[in-house]
Amino acid sequence: MCDAKHISEILEANKEITAKYVHATSRGHEAVQIALGLQLEPRDWVSPYYRDDSILLSIGMSPESLFLQVFAKKTDPFSGGRTYYSHPSLKDSDKPKIIHQSSATGMQAIPTTGIALGLQYKEKMNLLTESDTGGVVVCSLGDASCTEGEVSEALQMATLKQLPIIFFVQDNGWDISANAAETRAQNIAEYCKGLNGLEIVSVDGSDFETCYAELNRIIDTIRTERRPFVFHAKVPLLGHHTSGVRKEWYRDDLEEAALQDPFPKLKKACEAAGLGLADLILAETNSRKKVEQAYTEALAAEDPDPNSIQDFIFAPTPITEEQGIREPQGKKKTVMVDSALFAVREIMQANPEALLYGQDVGRRLGGVFREAATLAEQFGDHRVFNTPIQEAFIIGSTVGMSAVGLKPMVEVQFADYIWPGLNQLFTEVSRSYYLSNGKWPVSAVIRVPIGAYGSGGPYHSSSVESVLVNIRGIKVIYPSTGADLKGLMKAAYYDPNPVVILEHKGLYWSKIPGTEGAMSIEPDEHYVIPIGKARVVQEASNDLINSGESVGVITYGRGVYWTLEACKEYSQQVEILDLRSLNPIDEEAMYALAKRHGKIMIVSEESTECTFGLSLLGRIQQHCFQYLDAPIALIGSVDTPAIPLNSDLEAAILPNAQKVDLALRQLLNN
Numbered sequence: 001m002c003d004a005k006h007i008s009e010i011l012e013a014n015k016e017i018t019a020k021y022v023h024a025t026s027r028g029h030e031a032v033q034i035a036l037g038l039q040l041e042p043r044d045w046v047s048p049y050y051r052d053d054s055i056l057l058s059i060g061m062s063p064e065s066l067f068l069q070v071f072a073k074k075t076d077p078f079s080g081g082r083t084y085y086s087h088p089s090l091k092d093s094d095k096p097k098i099i100h101q102s103s104a105t106g107m108q109a110i111p112t113t114g115i116a117l118g119l120q121y122k123e124k125m126n127l128l129t130e131s132d133t134g135g136v137v138v139c140s141l142g143d144a145s146c147t148e149g150e151v152s153e154a155l156q157m158a159t160l161k162q163l164p165i166i167f168f169v170q171d172n173g174w175d176i177s178a179n180a181a182e183t184r185a186q187n188i189a190e191y192c193k194g195l196n197g198l199e200i201v202s203v204d205g206s207d208f209e210t211c212y213a214e215l216n217r218i219i220d221t222i223r224t225e226r227r228p229f230v231f232h233a234k235v236p237l238l239g240h241h242t243s244g245v246r247k248e249w250y251r252d253d254l255e256e257a258a259l260q261d262p263f264p265k266l267k268k269a270c271e272a273a274g275l276g277l278a279d280l281i282l283a284e285t286n287s288r289k290k291v292e293q294a295y296t297e298a299l300a301a302e303d304p305d306p307n308s309i310q311d312f313i314f315a316p317t318p319i320t321e322e323q324g325i326r327e328p329q330g331k332k333k334t335v336m337v338d339s340a341l342f343a344v345r346e347i348m349q350a351n352p353e354a355l356l357y358g359q360d361v362g363r364r365l366g367g368v369f370r371e372a373a374t375l376a377e378q379f380g381d382h383r384v385f386n387t388p389i390q391e392a393f394i395i396g397s398t399v400g401m402s403a404v405g406l407k408p409m410v411e412v413q414f415a416d417y418i419w420p421g422l423n424q425l426f427t428e429v430s431r432s433y434y435l436s437n438g439k440w441p442v443s444a445v446i447r448v449p450i451g452a453y454g455s456g457g458p459y460h461s462s463s464v465e466s467v468l469v470n471i472r473g474i475k476v477i478y479p480s481t482g483a484d485l486k487g488l489m490k491a492a493y494y495d496p497n498p499v500v501i502l503e504h505k506g507l508y509w510s511k512i513p514g515t516e517g518a519m520s521i522e523p524d525e526h527y528v529i530p531i532g533k534a535r536v537v538q539e540a541s542n543d544l545i546n547s548g549e550s551v552g553v554i555t556y557g558r559g560v561y562w563t564l565e566a567c568k569e570y571s572q573q574v575e576i577l578d579l580r581s582l583n584p585i586d587e588e589a590m591y592a593l594a595k596r597h598g599k600i601m602i603v604s605e606e607s608t609e610c611t612f613g614l615s616l617l618g619r620i621q622q623h624c625f626q627y628l629d630a631p632i633a634l635i636g637s638v639d640t641p642a643i644p645l646n647s648d649l650e651a652a653i654l655p656n657a658q659k660v661d662l663a664l665r666q667l668l669n670n
């Protein structure tokens with residue numbers, strides 16, 4: 001507690017230097033944090049938030065290691081200078097583990113609950129080692145962060161599934177400058193009363209001994225009973241909200257808060273327990289010296305190397321070559337949706353770490369497209385299960401699942417409903433590997449049925465790839481045939497990074513005339529396609545290329561079939577490149593195509609405004625300008641906020657073979 005207090009004081013005393021990078025400290029919250037940290041073991045998991053530096057100290061981090069983070073130094077053990085103070089990520093074998101912690105208040109609840117879900121799965125599957133058995137997961141939250149919707153998703157799942165987790169809430173009554181009266185109808189203990197099966201404990205968080213004893217009981221209980229708790233601790237906030245938002249600007253309760261300072265309270269308790277005053281003074285003096293020295297050393301430490309900024313964008317994947325048999329002999333063609341099903345089945349057969357969850361993918365239906373049919377029956381409800389309607393949980397829980405060594409495959413029912421999960425994808429999933437400086441890649445397969453098909457209407461037809469490719473740190477693939485879907489699904493599974501698979505609903509069964517090509521012979525069990533490699537769907541004749549009478553089309557998804565149909569009569573003049581992977585992208589194949597033909601058309605189902613297609617256009621122009629003989633053509637949907645329900649309106653908005661044909665002829669004649 002002395003160390004924590006001195007860290008706070010030294011940061012404040014040197015604010016001209018230390019406030020270069022924003023930081024918050026635990027001043028006022030120390031007792032409850034230390035009572036927790038001292039009792040956590042290497043088999044446990046904790047997600048501290050930005051005010052939890054006392055948790056970090058009490059699990060064994062040194063003051064110097066924390067100062068290195070304040071100054072964003074190269075040797076900051078959490079992120080190597082990439083993220084703020086007390087935003088830890090830790091994988092030391094002698095300490096509890098910490099997944100990457102973002103700044104987004106409350107957003108750690110879902111990834112952390114994902115850890116607990118993962119532990120429960122490993123327990124059911126007997127996948128835990130002896131030393132990992134009985135682990136407890138702690139999700140630390142500020143009181144105000146609990147009003148975030150995503151916290152409710154996490155509480156719901158933790159309670160529903162009876163997960164071994166403590167929601168550890170420090171209630172200082174403040175939400176920066178807004179107070180409890182303005183921001184909540186009740187505190188978290190009251191709020192959680194409706195959750196059946198969640199035990200709630202409220203304590204005075206400034207009293208170390210009470211906190212320690214209560215947490216001891218809770219942790220012991222969870223080690224054997226495996227069930228969730230809310231631990232609600234009332235605490236005074238004695239420091240500033242952060243180095244940048246200062247208490248004197250708005251706090252009207254500072255005197256009252258000071259009365260609850262845990263530091264003199266603990267001192268008094270120590271004296272009452274028989275510790276001499278001299279010992280206490282010595283402890284304080286030694287701590288101060290240690291903290292001052294740590295400060296000086298950290299300040300002088302080396303800064304990170306700017307050449308390292310592209311380290312840890314993606315973890316290396318083992319799938320770098322196409323392997324296996326794409327078209328085994330003696331097999332009939334199957335529809336695309338079945339290729340996906342077969343891929344998942346083979347993955348689950350071979351890997352006990354594989355599990356699949358999402359809405360309606362479990363028993364009874366097996367997915368609204370029957371894309372997971374029979375899997376729950378075959379592998380059991382613990383491996384293939386339905387989730388509540390919680391897209392944020394579905395996506396964000398993969399962070400925790402992956403951290404405990406599992407390989408979650410999850411599904412968002414329609415691309416139109418990825419939005420509630422997008423925050424987790426951006427804030428937590430995509431940045432984990434980069435901001436933990438390579439410690440926590442998130443291995444996840446996120447399946448998303450997408451695209452317009454048969455009057456799906458405004459909420460079941462959208463294309464969202466432009467938004468997804470803008471989220472750096474995730475891979476995005478968009479196969480257009482069953483064989484590609486199977487090979488890429490396998491690659492996605494074995495990839496240590498998050499991979500979103502966009503699966504076009506209109507191609508699932510090849511019911512739309514002209515999309516029969518999506519059906520394919522099912523590749524064999526070993527078939528994999530490296531992510532980031534395009535496929536030539538149709539070649540042009542060399543003579544026509546040489547005489548300048550050809551076009552190269554770059555497309556993906558349903559665009560492949562519009563293009564194939566469009567150029568039926570002059571297919572020799574059109575080379576079609578199916579990107580298959582939107583991030584990473586096969587730049588080499590695109591630029592080679594542009595150089596070969598001098599005329600390029602991009603065909604996608606999205607609109608042409610501010611889209612992925614437009615970015616391809618810019619990229620090719622930038623790299624291949626001198627090879628181009630005509631402006632690059634971009635074909636996409638008419639730009640509207642949504643795709644209307646009426647089938648004539650839908651058809652008018654979408655590209656089709658006629659539109660592509662017209663544009664191709666124009667380009668050829670250009």
Ligand SMILES: Cc1ncc(C[n+]2csc(CCOP(=O)(O)OP(=O)(O)O)c2C)c(N)n1
Pocket residue numbers: 051103104105141142143144145146172174175176241
């Ligand atoms: C999603 C999100 N919205 C807003 C913010 C800005 N913000 C940072 S701290 C904070 C207040 C959080 O209060 P609480 O959870 O009670 O923690 P405390 O700072 O009181 O310990 C806010 C609104 C944020 N970091 N993340």
Ligand SMILES: [Mg+2]
Pocket residue numbers: 142143144170171172173174175176
């Ligand atoms: Mg607060």
